[in-house]
Amino acid sequence: MFVEFLLLSVVSTAVGLQVSIPKAVYEVARDDNVTLPCTFKPAKPDNPTVIVTWTAIPDAGNPVPVGTFYYPTNHMDIKKEYTGRASMKVDVPAGKTDLILTRVTLQENMEFECDVKIPGDDEGVTLATTNLVVLVAPSKPMCKIQGTAEYGQNINLTCVSAEGSPPPTYSWQRHNVQNIPQPLPPRATNNNGLLSLYNVSMDTSGYYICTSRNKIRSEICNLTLTVMPPSMNIGSTAGIIGGCVAALLVLLIVIYCCCCRKKEQPEEYGVPEDVAFQDKEPLEKQGDPRDDRSERSYDRRDRRDEGSEVNGSTIDRRERYDDRGSDYSDRRDRYDDRRDRYDDRRDDYDDRRDRYNDRRDDYDDRRERYDDRRDRYDDRRDRYDDRRDDYDDRSERYDDRDRPPSVPPNKPQRIDYD
Numbered sequence: 144m145f146v147e148f149l150l151l152s153v154v155s156t157a158v159g160l161q162v163s164i165p166k167a168v169y170e171v172a173r174d175d176n177v178t179l180p181c182t183f184k185p186a187k188p189d190n191p192t193v194i195v196t197w198t199a200i201p202d203a204g205n206p207v208p209v210g211t212f213y214y215p216t217n218h219m220d221i222k223k224e225y226t227g228r229a230s231m232k233v234d235v236p237a238g239k240t241d242l243i244l245t246r247v248t249l250q251e252n253m254e255f256e257c258d259v260k261i262p263g264d265d266e267g268v269t270l271a272t273t274n275l276v277v278l279v280a281p282s283k284p285m286c287k288i289q290g291t292a293e294y295g296q297n298i299n300l301t302c303v304s305a306e307g308s309p310p311p312t313y314s315w316q317r318h319n320v321q322n323i324p325q326p327l328p329p330r331a332t333n334n335n336g337l338l339s340l341y342n343v344s345m346d347t348s349g350y351y352i353c354t355s356r357n358k359i360r361s362e363i364c365n366l367t368l369t370v371m372p373p374s375m376n377i378g379s380t381a382g383i384i385g386g387c388v389a390a391l392l393v394l395l396i397v398i399y400c401c402c403c404r405k406k407e408q409p410e411e412y413g414v415p416e417d418v419a420f421q422d423k424e425p426l427e428k429q430g431d432p433r434d435d436r437s438e439r440s441y442d443r444r445d446r447r448d449e450g451s452e453v454n455g456s457t458i459d460r461r462e463r464y465d466d467r468g469s470d471y472s473d474r475r476d477r478y479d480d481r482r483d484r485y486d487d488r489r490d491d492y493d494d495r496r497d498r499y500n501d502r503r504d505d506y507d508d509r510r511e512r513y514d515d516r517r518d519r520y521d522d523r524r525d526r527y528d529d530r531r532d533d534y535d536d537r538s539e540r541y542d543d544r545d546r547p548p549s550v551p552p553n554k555p556q557r558i559d560y561d
């Protein structure tokens with residue numbers, strides 16, 4: 144066949160083949176069916192062989208032959224990945240070949256080429272291309288409020304469709320409570336779905352509707368804007384509620400603690416159980432004689448008496464036990480007293496000992512002072528002795544000087560000589 148094609152192409156005519164596609168762009172919504180038409184005009188009619196091929200040419204990657212039709216056998220090859228989705232409708236005598244794509248996807252958003260091969264007719268325009276644009280209707284947009292809807296605040300209303308091809312455009316309208324259209328607030332700006340509202344007030348409240356639209360379809364979302372005074376917003380309300388709950392909790396805890404204290408106090412400072420029991424005892428003792436007296440009037444008095452005796456003996460034993468117990472506690476008290484007295488005496492002894500030590504210290508001090516005084520006295524005595532010596536000397540000298548001349552000063556010398 145290839146050899147045949149080469150031979151035929153050599154003897155091609157001068158007029159040439161003309162292949163064309165009516166439109167440069169075909170639009171289709173995703174999942175819809177589309178027919179890409181292609182026409183061809185051979186140089187001469189009644190060609191024994193015609194081969195028509197549709198090829199998909201992606202922006203990136205290699206061209207993929209979608210389907211090939213062979214005339215006159217009417218054999219059609221469809222590429223595996225298009226099986227069931229692509230078909231060709233070829234009418235060679237009429238010069239028509241359509242590519243039919245069903246349930247188109249966004250992947251078919253590319254160029255398609257129609258290529259016609261007629262042996263001996265390779266001059267002229269043998270192929271034509273067109274662009275398939277797969278459109279996606281806008282999905283239902285999401286309407287949201289950004290910021291706090293409070294008097295004096297600036298807030299944004301947003302509107303976004305998750306998908307849409309070509310990308311949708313967004314517009315906002317406002318309706319009042321009666322659903323009657325109203326103009327948007329004076330300073331509002333709409334920037335591709337972002338509606339900015341400045342210095343909002345009660346007048347800004349209303350019913351806001353966003354329309355997301357592209358060339359196939361449109362979808363809407365809506366929201367109710369309620370602008371509140373600052374004190375009434377949800378945040379502060381939640382804060383107040385939270386505060387109240389916290390205060391209540393604290394109060395409950397305090398009450399619980401107080402109750403616990405009250406319960407504990409009697410256990411700590413209440414009357415001990417044994418004392419309470421002893422207090423009850425006399426009542427029982429008082430009751431016993433009364434019982435005996437009343438029982439005497441009954442016939443079965445003996446048994447009753449026995450019972451009362453038994454009762455009495457247990458009470459006696461109990462009393463004795465209590466007495467012994469009280470004896471023991473008395474003895475113990477006496478022991479404690481004696482011990483206290485011993486401690487007191489010991490303290491006394493310690494005190495006396497301290498006082499003795501003090502006195503001894505005093506005595507030592509006094510003795511030291513006495514020794515000092517004695518030393519001083521000795522000093523003074525020495526000095527006195529000295530002075531006396533002095534005096535004696537001086538008096539001798541006086542005697543020597545002032546003695547009447549009757550006694551000659553050199554008398555002892557004379558005596559020595561005598």
Ligand SMILES: *[C@@H]1O[C@H](CO)[C@@H](O)[C@H](O)[C@H]1NC(C)=O
Nearest residue numbers: 174175176177243244245246
């Ligand atoms: C697309 O084509 C298929 C099969 O040819 C058909 O069943 C379906 O209804 C068509 N869809 C539309 C939207 O025409």
Ligand SMILES: *[C@@H]1O[C@H](CO)[C@@H](O)[C@H](O)[C@H]1NC(C)=O
Nearest residue numbers: 289290291297298299337339
């Ligand atoms: C509103 O949108 C503008 C522009 O994107 C932004 O600067 C501003 O912070 C937004 N305000 C709020 C409250 O989100």
Ligand SMILES: *[C@@H]1O[C@H](CO)[C@@H](O)[C@H](O)[C@H]1NC(C)=O
Nearest residue numbers: 294295296341342343344345
């Ligand atoms: C906001 O609006 C109030 C009245 O609604 C007006 O008194 C105040 O001046 C406005 N503030 C600004 C910053 O525009």
Ligand SMILES: *[C@@H]1O[C@H](CO)[C@@H](O)[C@H](O)[C@H]1NC(C)=O
Nearest residue numbers: 318322350352363364365366
């Ligand atoms: C507003 O939106 C709700 C839910 O999104 C919808 O049910 C209702 O029909 C919408 N109202 C208008 C007037 O579009």
